[in-house]
Amino acid sequence: MIKTGLFENIAEVSDEARNAFIGYLEEIQAEKGYKLEKAGEVSNYLFYIAQGSARSFYIRDNRDITVSFSLEGEFVTAMHSFITRSPSYETIETLEKSLLYRISYENLQRCFQEFQDLERVYRIILEKYYIALEEQMIFSKFKSAKERYLELMEKKPKIIQRASVGHIASFLDMTIETLSRVRSKI
């Protein structure tokens, strides 16, 4: 069952806690371009991507800048907004037809109050996301445009296929022209 795939590779959770959590999940069949979160609104859900993919982006100075891609098996939300309960600066949209599960902020907090195991699971997920972000940041400091592209190809090849050149370029912090040149010289 896909819903429980959520818990794979994560610390042990009691059946009770697991069932409570699953009980709160809502399934979403999302078409390509479905907006999980919208800039200007408070992020009210934590999403789990069972199938498909998504990208998070900011609009600033009329530029659309992708800050992350999320794939199957990952959680995603507009973290800043979700945590601070203030309007989001970012928008999150699916890159393709996707199967999502979401839990609301309130219900997640309710889970934490009731089940310490779930708070622990969430904490461990947060830790993983933190170190992933740290790695991404460090890697971007050491690499040239070409190396950044090669690393993305290696680590998230699926992104290369599904995202547009514009999305990939802004994610890798270069222009589409530079990306185009990089690709032509591989």
Add this chain to the structure above:
Amino acid sequence: MIKTGLFENIAEVSDEARNAFIGYLEEIQAEKGYKLEKAGEVSNYLFYIAQGSARSFYIRDNRDITVSFSLEGEFVTAMHSFITRSPSYETIETLEKSLLYRISYENLQRCFQEFQDLERVYRIILEKYYIALEEQMIFSKFKSAKERYLELMEKKPKIIQRASVGHIASFLDMTIETLSRVRSKI
């Protein structure tokens, strides 16, 4: 009392949990250049900086690259290593004489087992650090060398005084020459 400053602005913690946590803390009077964590070793402590400051850095391709500065009132550890229990790639050192408190990984886990409030506090701290990292990452995507410097001056002016040009430059992802030129034109 400084130790309890740790808990300010953080969710309510029961006296019992607070005392247990404080009981595990070790005080460290660190001179300038004291190594909190060393590359190649597993990070065993979470540090709280009561007074002073620190920087985390990587050595790669013979370059010393600063990835973060930490100030009074902040927690710091080589997060990747601390979480995964594998050797650290980063080294953390004080930038000046500092007063630190540290708790070992084992004792922190013990606290989490015993007191849900402490796991919650840790979770909330993690959340704050996550969004801070996210912001730092996003901001670096939008800004030029000069803007990055101006933003650092505004947000962490203390760093400008205490860290060397080399540290600041690598943190801001530019060479010391570029930084020097940026500074001369303000």
Add this chain to the structure above:
DNA sequence: ACCCTGCCTTGACAAAAGTCAAAATATCAA
């Protein structure tokens, strides 16, 4: 098929930042 339209690629040039080397300045110990 045809023309849109949007997206991607290519080219010429410009701007930003990096590299290397030398000079200036600061730091520190004797």
Add this chain to the structure above:
DNA sequence: TTGATATTTTGACTTTTGTCAAGGCAGGGT
């Protein structure tokens, strides 16, 4: 204070990436 050493600044030049403009290519609707 002086000299030795390390750090910072400055200058000339190179490399990388960005900008602007033109052209190519693919898919959708008529």
